[in-house]
Amino acid sequence: MPGEALIRLVGIQKIYQLGEVEVRALNGVDLAIAEGSFVAIMGPSGSGKSTMLNLLGCLDRPTTGEYFLGGEDVSKLDDDAISAVRGKRLGFVFQSYNLIHQLTVIENIHVPLFYQGKDLTETYEHCKKLAELVGLGDRLDHRPKQLSGGQQQRVAIARSLVNDPLMILADEPTGNLDSRTGVEVLEMFDRLHASGKTIVLVTHGPEVAERAQRVIHMKDGVIDREVINRKGNGA
């Protein structure tokens, strides 16, 4: 792996206390992800991949261990600081698109910048360019309800790019799409990867995972095995 790792997880444990029972969702995970890589995380339910995604996405804090994102330990930041980290350094793509109904396409794309205090009028061109990048330049004023699932997911991808994040986290991005639009969306990820973006993708589907360079298989809260995928882009 070339260069300094963009993301480094050191001895991460996540323990939930469910009444008397102690659930170790993650039980000592060490992981390094280089800048510009395309990583897929796979595993059966209960393997800890969702917890992993939440931790990587700074939505959750590890019980023990350290998480370095772009060289900074973000595992101990307070709520405001961690929110700022999410807003500035991460891009999210969800299974169910999660666009905001009352906003138009361009406004949805703008949301992360809004929370950085940047107004839409200043960043309109930037947002518009992203909408064009995902092929929705002519739908800027449409509402999410007026778009198909694939289009909505493309808006979500544009939104994840708007803050120029260190890493894009995608949680089953094709889970709600039919296979054809799913492929379109995945091709978009390929292009993003080719342009140098770092992508972490959580999925069930092997055909989705095989597009990634590295596939990390999780089981019982630990990394079970890791496959370097030669067929994947770039490598």
Place this chain on the structure above:
Amino acid sequence: MKLHIPARHWRTVELGVKSLLLHKLRSILTMLGIIFGVCSVIAMLAIGEGASYEAQEAIKKLGSANVIIKSVKPADDASNSQQGRRSYVSEYGLTYADVDRLKQTIPGVKRVLPMRLIAPYEVRYNESHLDGQIVGTIPLYAEINGLDIARGRFLADLDEQREKNVCVMTTTFADRLFPYEDPLNQFIKIAGDYYRVVGLVQETSTADKRPQPAHAEGQAIDNNVYVPLSTIRSRFGETIVRRSAGSYQAEKVELHQITVQMQSSEAVEIGSDQIKTLLKRFHAKNDFEMIVPLQLLRQAQETKRIFNIVLGSIAAISLIVGGIGIMNIMLATVTERTREIGVRRALGAKKRDIITQFLVETVVLSVGGGVIGVVIGVIVPFAVELLAGMKTIITLSSLVLSFGISGVIGVIFGIYPASRAADLDPIEALRHE
């Protein structure tokens, strides 16, 4: 990160409006509580203000430095005269001696205005005749009662000294008695004597203020004919006999009303009690009543204060109910939009961003309701004024107050739902269906 650009705040408000427009009916129904609250506050205050304004104006016109004393037929006398057919003279009321006593005894008295009323009494001019109210008084009357001289002059001191047969009448009365002629310098006939019309006056005072004997109620009020007091005394004598329903009734009343003008409102405070004590001494029968406008004014103001307090509490209750309605809906909205909150948190929203968003929405609801309420609240008094003929006064303070309260209600009842939204766990919120 303290980037508080106005545009950003404006965007937040815009977002709030957009979110509310997503459920138009719900938003309007939610606002209704505030709308009705604000509207009723403004309308009720306007009606109350109007009513008390009219009362207070009427009282003020009586003169806050004045004490008005009226002759009243004592109760036992009244019952006697109505029994049987005997004609018999009832003697009561204020006297000329009272005027002198008031002038000499009471400190702080500026002027004393005596008045005698004979009403209704037939006033003739050629073939036409009208019932008028003959007011025997002195020249001071015009000044104390604020009469506007329309034409000619009012009674003069010389008229009084020489017991001249002159009279002054109201313009309305003159218009009726002289439909086609110039009334000035014409001679009218009252009880066999001719009186020259020397002037016309415009009545500016209200009905309450007109000197009226007790039995003259319900009579037209613009039919005053002013005649010098001394003239009345010499032409009519002290006893007036009138015939009613088959019996004769004679009354001996020297004066029907005395208006005492004190030097100041402060002098009224002390003086009014002294006047009462003084008069009580010389009037064994309870044959006079005192009207102290200053006291009436105080009472009216006190009544208004109580009225405002009652209104205020009703308004407060209705606004609180409206606020609870808003809070209820906002709590439901927060639950409904849990996912959106999760998404926003994931995209970098801090807790206080979420609080701001929902608080702004609540305030938009309540202030929006406030605006609509103010508009309706301004229309309603107009309608009341048109339809019911009641005077209404919309005060700026009632607008500002009710509008301000609606905003405050929005903040108070918005804080809890907003903080609940902000405290949601982002992961749970994202998973929420």
